[in-house]
Amino acid sequence: KAGVTQTPRYLIKTRGQQVTLSCSPISGHRSVSWYQQTPGQGLQFLFEYFSETQRNKGNFPGRFSGRQFSNSRSEMNVSTLELGDSALYLCASKTRGDLNTDTQYFGPGTRLTVL
Amino acid sequence: EDQVTQSPEALRLQEGESSSLNCSYTVSGLRGLFWYRQDPGKGPEFLFTLYSAGEEKEKERLKATLTKKESFLHITAPKPEDSATYLCAVQAFNAGGTSYGKLTFGQGTILTVHP
Numbered sequence: 001k002a003g004v005t006q007t008p009r010y011l012i013k014t015r016g017q018q019v020t021l022s023c024s025p026i027s028g029h030r031s032v033s034w035y036q037q038t039p040g041q042g043l044q045f046l047f048e049y050f051s052e053t054q055r056n057k058g059n060f061p062g063r064f065s066g067r068q069f070s071n072s073r074s075e076m077n078v079s080t081l082e083l084g085d086s087a088l089y090l091c092a093s094k095t096r097g098d099l100n101t102d103t104q105y106f107g108p109g110t111r112l113t114v115l
Numbered sequence: 116e117d118q119v120t121q122s123p124e125a126l127r128l129q130e131g132e133s134s135s136l137n138c139s140y141t142v143s144g145l146r147g148l149f150w151y152r153q154d155p156g157k158g159p160e161f162l163f164t165l166y167s168a169g170e171e172k173e174k175e176r177l178k179a180t181l182t183k184k185e186s187f188l189h190i191t192a193p194k195p196e197d198s199a200t201y202l203c204a205v206q207a208f209n210a211g212g213t214s215y216g217k218l219t220f221g222q223g224t225i226l227t228v229h230p
Contacts, residue, residue: 004158033216042223043159043202048216056215090158094216102147102206104218106158 002027004093004107012113018079021110025072025093032074033104034066037088049074078112086114117142117207121221128193128228136188136224138203146206148186149218150179153200162188162201193228200225 005024013019025032033056034046045058049068066076072093078085088111092104118141128134140148147166151159163172165181172179176197178189188201204218 043220045217056217103164108158
């Protein structure tokens with residue numbers, strides 16, 4: 001099976017702009033979660049989508065938003081970019097799954113640099 | 116609030132020198148504890164999932180164990196290719212007894228294995 005794919009892999013933006021990142025989950029996986037990784041804060045949960053519905057959200061401002069499409073692909077959007085938004089944005093997918101299959105598999109990430 | 120603390124922050128070993136990484140956690144109800152390996156510039160790679168105290172899992176030179184308060188990742192006779200950041204994460208049950216996708220990560224242990 002192909003793994004989780006994320007596009008683009010690298011992105012450079014300036015303060016005040018907005019950006020959209022894309023994630024295609026592993027085939028058959030219906031849940032997609034997004035994480036932000038920075039050297040200072042580590043990996044932090046942004047939100048999770050399942051069946052096109054956001055069912056969990058982390059402690060990030062409203063500038064961070066996302067959505068999921070009927071084919072389980074997901075996008076996240078960051079509006080009014082700030083320097084502190086520079087980070088590696090990771091997408092992870094999993095089946096809704098029972099106890100023994102509830103593992104999240106990560107994509108390679110999108111490296112966002114805000115100048 | 117769920118918390119995960121990993122120690123040490125960095126570990127330098129000689130090839131063949133076995134050691135352990137620690138992950139201490141505080142969570143209201145543990146759904147699962149996950150170990151990932153992350154190489155520079157890449158997304159986390161899944162290693163193990165542990166669900167209940169006393170559980171152990173092995174893969175090549177790695178063995179993960181779980182107690183009610185912490186998990187250990189034992190590395191036996193490491194090789195230079197085992198050099199990476201090892202991440203521990205917990206997933207908690209929600210108040211309703213369900214489990215969504217939020218993982219809470221520790222800051223990671225940077226392992227360097229010298230030949």
